[in-house]
Amino acid sequence: MRLILSNKPNVNYIHFNLTLARHAETYANAEGIIQGILDTELSNIGCHQSRALGLHLQYHRFTHIYSSDLKRAAETAHLIHLLNRVSSCEIKFDSLLRERIFGIAQGRTRQWLRELAKENGVPYINFTPSGAETTAQVRKRAINFFENLCKEICLKYGTSTLLTKQDTSQHLARYVSAENLFLNQELLKISHRICSISTENIHYQLISPIILTRSCGSSIDSTLDLSSPSSSILSYNSSIEKRRIFSKNLTDFPDKNDCLDLDILVVSHGAVIRELIKYFACDLKTDIGQHLETIQELAPNTSITRFQVSYSTNEQQIPTATLQLIDYHNKTHLINATNDEYNLDTTNICSF
Numbered sequence: 001m002r003l004i005l006s007n008k009p010n011v012n013y014i015h016f017n018l019t020l021a022r023h024a025e026t027y028a029n030a031e032g033i034i035q036g037i038l039d040t041e042l043s044n045i046g047c048h049q050s051r052a053l054g055l056h057l058q059y060h061r062f063t064h065i066y067s068s069d070l071k072r073a074a075e076t077a078h079l080i081h082l083l084n085r086v087s088s089c090e091i092k093f094d095s096l097l098r099e100r101i102f103g104i105a106q107g108r109t110r111q112w113l114r115e116l117a118k119e120n121g122v123p124y125i126n127f128t129p130s131g132a133e134t135t136a137q138v139r140k141r142a143i144n145f146f147e148n149l150c151k152e153i154c155l156k157y158g159t160s161t162l163l164t165k166q167d168t169s170q171h172l173a174r175y176v177s178a179e180n181l182f183l184n185q186e187l188l189k190i191s192h193r194i195c196s197i198s199t200e201n202i203h204y205q206l207i208s209p210i211i212l213t214r215s216c217g218s219s220i221d222s223t224l225d226l227s228s229p230s231s232s233i234l235s236y237n238s239s240i241e242k243r244r245i246f247s248k249n250l251t252d253f254p255d256k257n258d259c260l261d262l263d264i265l266v267v268s269h270g271a272v273i274r275e276l277i278k279y280f281a282c283d284l285k286t287d288i289g290q291h292l293e294t295i296q297e298l299a300p301n302t303s304i305t306r307f308q309v310s311y312s313t314n315e316q317q318i319p320t321a322t323l324q325l326i327d328y329h330n331k332t333h334l335i336n337a338t339n340d341e342y343n344l345d346t347t348n349i350c351s352f
Helices: 044-056 071-083 110-119 135-157 165-173 184-192 229-247 270-283 289-294
Strands: 002-005 012-022 064-067 091-093 263-268 304-313 319-330
Touching: 012 135, 012 270, 044 071, 064 071, 064 135, 071 091, 071 263, 135 270, 135 304, 135 319, 270 304, 289 319
Parallel strands: 012 263, 064 091, 064 263
Antiparallel strands: 002 012, 012 304, 304 319
């Protein structure tokens, strides 16, 4: 992310890279079961998917990491964080990033929901089961997260008048530190465990709306050997080069001095990522090319979608955001070109 401050008071110009990643596969995903806000476990394949994504991003220097507080997203985010060699930020958990609430459909199969929609004479894609959020409500949540994210960056790196004290206290209260949320040993155990994919292994627990403050250790030096000078230099140089390649197309702003590179990772769920992309494409008029035809489909597990975001506020504090698509549902880290036996691409394409 580049942050550039104007000479005019209360005027900010911000550039940042935004990476959206869906959580890894769960046992429920594998069985075609709708999870909603039920707290489900990663499958054996999901653990390997998380590790593959973590290795894929190990030299990508994220300055901010946000995650849904549901277990499947939190475990995915934590393993990415654990395996990253160049990022030092903590994970922040936000309930706005939770999956869509599916009401009576939670724990049921997608086929069951299709039949229920048919019985009610409503197209599957437009059907809202009893007790569920509408897609409009999910989109509103996603938009709220994005707007809060931009405001948070402005608050920390921009002028102090961008948020009122009341806005600031309400906003910061929603976040919890990632420190000690998971023990590194537990995560490593999860990433190497061997389990069969079966509905018998699905354990559901309804998440309380109250977010508990917990934290996770951020050090990974004991797990990944970063002590040698050659390893550290390689990590640093690789990180700089990858950031240079990733940022080469950033739009120039009036003042090229006083800029700060920021890169933000968001780990969330299929419905939230889809609705956020729809907001970018339909409301903010972001060009996503041919992907507009399949915008209703969910992102594959651990796929990543990247945008360059330009965000500004004028003297009246009216915000404007424009985005450029860089990568869409990329899952190359799941594919082994030389041995199909080790492919981790287990996409279940659906519209919910």
